[in-house]
Amino acid sequence: TQLLEQSPQFLSIQEGENLTVYCNSSSVFSSLQWYRQEPGEGPVLLVTVVTGGEVKKLKRLTFQFGDARKDSSLHITAAQPGDTGLYLCAGPTLTGANNLFFGTGTRLTVIP
Amino acid sequence: DSGVTQTPKHLITATGQRVTLRCSPRSGDLSVYWYQQSLDQGLQFLIQYYNGEERAKGNILERFSAQQFPDLHSELNLSSLELGDSALYFCASSVWTGTGMSDTQYFGPGTRLTVL
Numbered sequence: 001t002q003l004l005e006q007s008p009q010f011l012s013i014q015e016g017e018n019l020t021v022y023c024n025s026s027s028v029f030s031s032l033q034w035y036r037q038e039p040g041e042g043p044v045l046l047v048t049v050v051t052g053g054e055v056k057k058l059k060r061l062t063f064q065f066g067d068a069r070k071d072s073s074l075h076i077t078a079a080q081p082g083d084t085g086l087y088l089c090a091g092p093t094l095t096g097a098n099n100l101f102f103g104t105g106t107r108l109t110v111i112p
Numbered sequence: 113d114s115g116v117t118q119t120p121k122h123l124i125t126a127t128g129q130r131v132t133l134r135c136s137p138r139s140g141d142l143s144v145y146w147y148q149q150s151l152d153q154g155l156q157f158l159i160q161y162y163n164g165e166e167r168a169k170g171n172i173l174e175r176f177s178a179q180q181f182p183d184l185h186s187e188l189n190l191s192s193l194e195l196g197d198s199a200l201y202f203c204a205s206s207v208w209t210g211t212g213m214s215d216t217q218y219f220g221p222g223t224r225l226t227v228l
Contacts, residue, residue, distance in 0.1 A: 041219075041221055042116075042202050042222055043155070043202075044114070045218075093170065095169075098215065099157045099170065102157075103154075104154055
C-alpha cells in the first residue's frame with residue numbers, strides 16, 4: 001500500500017523565518033512532485049524530482065529527493081505571507097497511468 | 113488560471129440524491145483525472161479518462177461513475193449521496209497520451225459538494 005506521510009501537519013511561522021517540510025514513505029517512488037494549494041483553488045505544481053539525491057531550487061524554495069527515492073523535503077528560506085497554503089507531495093500511483101497519489105499535506109501559515 | 117474549468121463551484125444537496133459535476137479540460141489535453149479531497153482522507157485519485165476511454169480507477173465508489181465525451185469534457189456522477197460524500201471534487205487534465213513519462217497535471221478550481 002502506498003503511503004506518503006508529511007510532517008509537520010501544521011506550521012505557523014513569522015515572516016522571514018526558514019522552514020522545512022518533509023515527505024516520507026516506505027515505498028520507492030520513480031518521481032515525486034510538490035504542489036501548493038491555496039484556499040478555494042486546485043493544487044498547482046511547484047516541482048518534479050526524478051533522480052535520487054536531486055536538489056532543485058525555485059527562488060526561495062529548495063526541493064530535495066532522497067538518495068533512496070523514498071523521501072523528499074521542501075525548504076523555504078525567508079518565508080513570506082504569500083507562501084501560505086497547503087503543501088502536498090505526490091507520487092505516481094501503481095496504475096502506471098500518470099495519476100497521482102498525494103501525501104497527507106502540510107498547512108503552512110506565514111504571519112506578517 | 114489553469115485553463116481547466118469546473119461547474120458548478122458549489123453544490124448543496126440532500127442524502128440519497130444524485131448530482132453531476134462537469135469538467136472542461138485545457139485545450140488540447142486528452143487525459144482527464146478526477147480527485148476527491150476531504151478532511152479525513154486528503155486528496156485521493158478517483159478515476160482517469162484518456163480520449164474518451166477509461167484508463168485507470170482509484171478509490172472510486174460503485175455509487176460514482178464518470179465519462180468523457182467526444183468533445184473531451186468529462187462528467188462525474190455521484191448517486192445515492194451520503195453525508196460522507198461531502199468534499200471538494202477536483203478535475204485535472206494533461207497532455208499525457210497513454211504511454212511514456214508522466215507529465216504535468218493542471219487542476220481546476222474544484223466543486224465543493226455539501227450533502228445535508
